[in-house]
Amino acid sequence: MDVLTAADARAADATLAASRALLGVVARSVVATLDVVSLPQFRVLVVLSSAGPTRMGTVAERMGVIPSTFSRFIDRMVAGGWVERAASPDSRREVLLELTASGRRLVDDVTEHRRADISAILSTMTPDQQSSLQHALQAFADAAGEPQAADLLTLGL
Template sequence: MAGHPERPIVEAPLYLLRRALQAYTSIWQTEVRDLTPPQYTVLRSLQEEPDLDQSTLGRRAGIDVATLTPLLDRLESRGFVEREVDPKNRRRKLLRLSKPGARLLDDIHPAVRQAEEHALAGLSPEERDTLTDMLQRVARQGAGGAAPSSSTKPETGTRFD
């Protein structure tokens, strides 16, 4: 089989990452229900760092602008996000977690923890730490070696909000 890897597809890292994400997403949808993982990521990003512009938020959350814009519109229509004109640059809008958005995060925190516990139930605490470390390294490599921060270019074409 010239040109084909020797490893069976079910052992390929990309296949396993995709299957793990599918499993986690299924658990998330069962446990959390009120928000999709990308919506949760956006709200948590705004909780951790209020008053971000949309471009910076997209980089921090790892969500491309084409996906982020309708996601923010939905969160704003539900009252979880507020947009405000930047007093330093009137053409720019800053995003902030609203009080109902903060309450929602507080309310769903136990469900988020339960989803994580359920998804990682087969791993010891040390294995969970190792997995997190390895996923961070893979994510940095995919971002050209950059740390996942405002300098990380989000992946495009991934949409499940």
């Protein structure tokens, strides 16, 4: 390992350590929902929230489970009132999955919770700090590119 790589590793460590607080915010927002839905269930809500009504098989595939498992998994979510099965306009053998009002509200609440937490923290920083944070994070997000949806999905994010 040459000098540059070692320095890189230190910088990466420092960045990860500093980012822990940010991760804490996200974790808290999700953890708050775990009383009402499990993490896998929340993942489904997130998928439907971003993709809109989606075929059973498609969501099952995204979740990485086989359709039979998924069907009964969805039974529970329907019973809980988070999602609904709906007829597909394309084909009568397809079943679309969509969020109920409760399901949508849950996802929105998590996002809102997260944003409020972040705002609260930002409000204790000076305008200068806020501005430089904004630019630095923007650069980071650009450098990172879009995260793989499948990866985020695993953690329900």
